[in-house]
Amino acid sequence: MAASALLPWHVEHWQRIQAQVAANRLPHALLFAGPTGLGKRLFANRLMDLRLCADNDGSVDACGVCANCLLRKAETHPDRFELMPEDGSDQIKIDQVRTMVDWAYQTAQRGKGKYVLIAPAEVLNIQSANALLKCLEEPPSGTHFVLIADTPGQLIPTIRSRCSTMFFRPPPTDAAMSWLESQTEYQPEHEVLLKIAGGAPLAVEAMINAGYLETRACVLNLFSVLRDGGSPVSAASVVVKQMPETVIGIMVSLILDLVRLVRGDIEIRHVDVTSDLAPLSRGIPEAQWFLLLDYLIECRALLASGANPNAQLMMEGICTRTAEALA
Amino acid sequence: MKISINRETLLKPLQQVAGVVERRQTLPVLSNVLMRVKGNQLSMTGTDLEVEMQGNVEANIEDTGEITVPARKLMDIVRQLPDGSDVSFSLNEQRLQIVSGRFKSNLSTLPASDFPTVDTSEVESTVKVPGTAFKQLLDRTAFAMAQQDVRYFLNGMLIELSGDGVRVVATDGHRLATSVLSMGQGVSEVNQVIIPRKGILELQRMLSEEEGDVEISLGSNHMRAQASQMTLTTKLVDGKFPDYNRVIPKNGNKVISAEREVLRQALSRTAILSNEKFRGIRLNISDEQIQLSANNPEREEAEELVSVEYSGADLEIGFNVGYLLDALGVAEGKNVKVTLNDANSPALIESPDNEQTVYVVMPMKL
Numbered sequence: 172m173a174a175s176a177l178l179p180w181h182v183e184h185w186q187r188i189q190a191q192v193a194a195n196r197l198p199h200a201l202l203f204a205g206p207t208g209l210g211k212r213l214f215a216n217r218l219m220d221l222r223l224c225a226d227n228d229g230s231v232d233a234c235g236v237c238a239n240c241l242l243r244k245a246e247t248h249p250d251r252f253e254l255m256p257e258d259g260s261d262q263i264k265i266d267q268v269r270t271m272v273d274w275a276y277q278t279a280q281r282g283k284g285k286y287v288l289i290a291p292a293e294v295l296n297i298q299s300a301n302a303l304l305k306c307l308e309e310p311p312s313g314t315h316f317v318l319i320a321d322t323p324g325q326l327i328p329t330i331r332s333r334c335s336t337m338f339f340r341p342p343p344t345d346a347a348m349s350w351l352e353s354q355t356e357y358q359p360e361h362e363v364l365l366k367i368a369g370g371a372p373l374a375v376e377a378m379i380n381a382g383y384l385e386t387r388a389c390v391l392n393l394f395s396v397l398r399d400g401g402s403p404v405s406a407a408s409v410v411v412k413q414m415p416e417t418v419i420g421i422m423v424s425l426i427l428d429l430v431r432l433v434r435g436d437i438e439i440r441h442v443d444v445t446s447d448l449a450p451l452s453r454g455i456p457e458a459q460w461f462l463l464l465d466y467l468i469e470c471r472a473l474l475a476s477g478a479n480p481n482a483q484l485m486m487e488g489i490c491t492r493t494a495e496a497l498a
Numbered sequence: 499m500k501i502s503i504n505r506e507t508l509l510k511p512l513q514q515v516a517g518v519v520e521r522r523q524t525l526p527v528l529s530n531v532l533m534r535v536k537g538n539q540l541s542m543t544g545t546d547l548e549v550e551m552q553g554n555v556e557a558n559i560e561d562t563g564e565i566t567v568p569a570r571k572l573m574d575i576v577r578q579l580p581d582g583s584d585v586s587f588s589l590n591e592q593r594l595q596i597v598s599g600r601f602k603s604n605l606s607t608l609p610a611s612d613f614p615t616v617d618t619s620e621v622e623s624t625v626k627v628p629g630t631a632f633k634q635l636l637d638r639t640a641f642a643m644a645q646q647d648v649r650y651f652l653n654g655m656l657i658e659l660s661g662d663g664v665r666v667v668a669t670d671g672h673r674l675a676t677s678v679l680s681m682g683q684g685v686s687e688v689n690q691v692i693i694p695r696k697g698i699l700e701l702q703r704m705l706s707e708e709e710g711d712v713e714i715s716l717g718s719n720h721m722r723a724q725a726s727q728m729t730l731t732t733k734l735v736d737g738k739f740p741d742y743n744r745v746i747p748k749n750g751n752k753v754i755s756a757e758r759e760v761l762r763q764a765l766s767r768t769a770i771l772s773n774e775k776f777r778g779i780r781l782n783i784s785d786e787q788i789q790l791s792a793n794n795p796e797r798e799e800a801e802e803l804v805s806v807e808y809s810g811a812d813l814e815i816g817f818n819v820g821y822l823l824d825a826l827g828v829a830e831g832k833n834v835k836v837t838l839n840d841a842n843s844p845a846l847i848e849s850p851d852n853e854q855t856v857y858v859v860m861p862m863k864l
Contacts, residue, residue: 245612311736
């Protein structure tokens with residue numbers, strides 16, 4: 172199997188890991204940290220696949236045909252454990268960690284070591300994180316941990332200090348663009364989306380698939396309707412069909428740009444719609460925007476906590492506040 | 499794959515294999531049994547990723563192959579077929595057809611390559627022991643294994659192959675049981691492994707159905723026990739087991755000999771009124787007798803005098819009665835020998851008929 176090529180901004184990291192493997196000094200706990208959309212998980216899987224492959228001596232990629240690789244593809248490899256939130260939960264619970272620890276203290280089934288992937292590591296709750304510490308600090312022989320975190324600052328310090336951290340940073344814009352062009356046909360929106368995504372190339376694809384620009388047009392329209400004195404309730408009914416998380420994310424991103432406009436900042440992200448944003452920002456004090464931002468972030472936290480708020484009411488609340496800010 | 503086989507030949511090994519398959523599974527393939535047809539043998543494998551059980555039976559083979567099918571459904575179907583009937587299996591279009599008499603069914607399958615079999619290339623030492631003797635060894639000691647202890651290495655049993663033979667040790671930190679099976683010739687190098695609790699329980703289950711010799715092979719990651727029809731492979735616990743030699747007391751100077759059944763019954767009677775949580779019982783040992791006494795927070799009390807063979811200094815000592823009963827329950831022979839030193843030292847319980855087995859129970863302060 173020709174595995175998909177190494178992402179260009181991973182090359183340096185990969186070489187570093189390979190050098191550690193070659194020297195038999197692969198850290199027992201690795202933390203891959205960096206913004207979302209940089210392919211940290213791809214990188215982690217690639218590493219684990221290669222280490223679990225029966226035929227991995229000297230080669231760069233897992234062979235894809237040995238019994239170990241077949242098991243991995245069928246997602247039944249017995250020496251690989253993935254810790255992630257269970258369905259309907261947004262946290263990794265302590266029972267999951269305990270199951271993993273029991274598993275870790277038994278010998279590997281296929282004799283190629285054992286690998287634990289914790290992704291995203293931020294969702295370990297405090298109890299789970301503490302239950303993990305002992306095993307993470309001194310894992311049984313041949314056991315390796317790979318943790319993935321978009322915001323490593325959210326991890327408790329005792330977890331962070333037990334891991335060897337590898338930071339992933341967005342590649343330079345031209346490198347990211349050339350990679351995007353090599354992947355799909357060039358589209359003019361790529362450049363804009365890359366900027367909105369903070370330079371994370373894999374995020375661009377996800378944004379295109381999710382129809383980001385269409386939703387953003389919808390939100391922009393919402394702003395102008397509200398500024399012109401439209402009813403918040405009827406405005407809300409238009410966007411309520413969208414995912415509330417997406418709408419809030421776009422609003423936050425747009426409002427940050429509005430603040431930048433007020434300050435005369437040049438680092439505008441939504442460069443393609445600056446002409447639409449400029450009139451919105453005129454004459455409104457910065458503080459208004461920050462109040463609205465606070466409210467939006469509160470709503471987002473509410474959604475993330477699994478409180479399952481009424482989407483209609485929430486959007487109406489947001490629209491009312493926005494209308495007040497724009498008035 | 500196409501085979502036919504007699505129901506009775508198939509059922510027993512299939513039940514053993516299906517026994518290790520857990521009802522609730524996160525991975526769908528783990529609720530399946532792997533059927534492999536090779537030569538004139540049908541092999542069936544079930545696993546829960548801790549213990550793998552394989553059963554081999556002879557069958558009429560028309561075509562070889564391998565596939566996995568839901569274990570429980572397969573076992574239920576085979577069990578419900580009439581006695582003595584013949585069953586035939588054939589695989590077509592990723593479904594396993596089972597035909598017996600006028601019964602016909604089709605089972606869903608998953609590819610055999612998805613099934614996580616154990617990879618046991620390396621074997622460090624091998625011994626052959628009589629199955630029944632090995633089973634006895636486990637039965638005498640398994641009760642002392644810890645359950646869900648944070649000292650994960652206690653949640654299992656130590657198996658040691660040495661020049662003396664096979665020694666097994668189980669302890670939960672409060673009591674210890676060890677037994678040795680002597681053999682004419684052991685292995686030259688001492689090899690110790692810890693078998694997880696589940697592996698021991700499955701091994702006991704397997705051996706109760708098997709006669710003849712069992713071949714035990716130890717590797718760095720697995721232990722394999724191979725009997726005539728069944729093979730069990732279990733993962734090991736990666737840890738260091740406490741040194742059992744240092745736990746067994748050697749300086750006992752008060753030797754009591756008692757009738758095992760009499761002492762056991764007296765203890766279980768008295769135990770009823772001991773503290774339900776701590777189960778403490780007081781033993782006042784004096785010439786030719788032990789006075790057992792227990793009381794509980796409700797101020798209820800029980801007392802019994804047991805006649806024993808003993809002469810020496812008096813001693814008052816407390817124990818968790820559960821631990822004493824466990825040891826007396828599995829010890830063999832009419833009499834039992836208890837060796838004590840002082841109220842803070844552990845008791846050594848042995849059977850005069852069987853010096854290979856030793857129990858150690860820690861005292862408790864009352």
